[in-house]
Amino acid sequence: MTTGEIVVQKNQRYHDYLGHEFVSHNVTLPIRRRGKIVGVVELAKDVEPLENVDSEESDVIFNEFLETLQRESGYITFSLIQTRNPEMRKNIDMARTLAKLPNPTLIYGETGTGKELFAQAMITQSGVPRSKVVVLNCATVPENLMESILFGTKRGIYTGAENRRGLFEEADGGILFLDELNAIPYQVQAKLLRVLQDGTFRSLGDNRDKTVNVKIIAAMNVEPEEAMARNILRKDLFYRFSSSIIRIRPLRKRPEDIELFIEYYIKHFQDLYGKHIRGITGPLREALLSYRWEGNVRELKNVIELAVEFAGDDEILGPEHLPSYLHQRLFESEGDLDGSENIEGGEILPLSKAVEDLERDLILRALQRAAGNKTRAAEFLAIPRQTLTYKMNQLQLKYEATIHG
Missing domain, CATH: 1.10.8.60 (Helicase, Ruva Protein; domain 3)
Incomplete structure (x- = not known):
């Protein structure tokens, strides 16, 4: 009631009148009316005892629910970004300024550096209503569906197609956050560039232009120079972001x-x-x-x-x-x-092939350890579940390989 913060407590233990023990995760949220806190509501989720292996999956689900709750409530602000690093402090100042401007913004850095935290803090800072904020993790969308999801479809363009609004129309007057921008197919990026330039696009199968006013915040976990060299990011699209780029250095730096x-x-x-x-x-x-x-x-x-x-x-x-x-x-x-003892006299592979082999090995080992549970495997690898799925598709990995291998 005094701080207005979301309070989270895990593994709270209670006993009923018969002496039975119950364990729950609890979340307490403030209720605001006209900017003032008028009350609180508490959510409780029963969980199994900690020694039960199934509780690990329950804990992961609870954490994902909590992250969604914080995002949707507008709880993520710049005050939550912890740092003592001078460059990170400059990044925060820049992000605060860009949040109020219409400029498209690109945030890049390695997985786990806090790109989404920056993006969500910018969304909160912008003051745009949550109903006008659309978030898309591009790595989770099949390539052949990306254009229709972003720009919508016109009835009859393909079997079963209906008149359907895309995410740009859903976000009109607000913000569209595109996570893992480099996962958007190269040819679709040209259409994205046009929207950034003049706010116009055509739905799939339509011959009429539509106009929207959408601020784009994009994030990617690949260095832009590398992405352009690999032809997974258009140069002209990158240059459209060039005046509003935030680079988040890895933690080891x-x-x-x-x-x-x-x-x-x-x-x-x-x-x-x-x-x-x-x-x-x-x-x-x-x-x-x-x-x-x-x-x-x-x-x-x-x-x-x-x-x-x-x-x-x-x-x-x-x-x-x-x-x-x-x-x-x-x-x-x-x-x-x-592995230093194996370097001399060993086979020298192309770097891309060596990295691919290492990624494949680590993913298979994580899946084996997690008994095929992708959420747990992603936790072991310290990457988002969506990124794990994306990499498995890239490497054409199936969990069956871990069973028979």
Whole structure:
């Protein structure tokens, strides 16, 4: 009631009059009327006891629900972006300014750096009503459907086609957030460019122009130069964004923020799980500060949450609380992991082929460990589930391969 913030508490334990124990995740939301908080409402979700393996899936679903709730409520603001890095602070200032301007904005950085957080904070800052905000993860849309989804269809253009509005018409007068912009087919990007230039387009099968007023915020996890070299991003489309680009550096390039996030998430998750964590051991702190964090902030957040969740109350976090993959990388047989003994005399593959083979191997291993559950596999890999699905389609991977392999 006093702060107006959404309050989340996990694994709240209750007993009924018969002594039966119940466990729930709880979310408390403020109710606002004319800008003032007039009350609160609490949502509770029953969960299985923690020792039940099914609770892991329940926890993932709850986290996804919470992220959606925060986005749709307009709760994500620039005040939630934690940083001590001077360049990130400049990015925040730039994003605040761009949020109020009609310029199309491109945010790029590695997976897990916080691109969507920036985009959602810009949407909140813009003051555009949520009913006029449309979000699309382009990697989840089949290529042959992308044009019709963005621009709509005219009845009869193909069997079963009806007059249907596209996302640009749905977002008219508001904001369209295109996540993973580079997943839009190259030929469709030309049509997107025209909308950015003069606000006009034609629905699929229509011979009449339509006009909309839509601000575009786009995000991608590939460096623009690389994307253009690979012909997955049009140069003219990129140049249309060139006056309003925000680059988010990977976490390993912001060592001051690694320290910040370690402390921030320990406090956040000890409050969330109702525990007291007395600190972190020197060896673990040193290891976390030196780790490359390929999954960036999202990976660090997941690691700290897991450590806090399985630590005892009033305990100090140590290497034993890390997930197994990270404990292995940081504290076990480094010589076996870096593969340096195999470099001399080994076959030299084209870099793209080597990366593809590595991605395929890591995805298959994650799927095996997750027993085929894509949500859990994506958590292990510290990437969004949509990105995992996109990469599996790119690599033509099926889970059956993990069963017979």
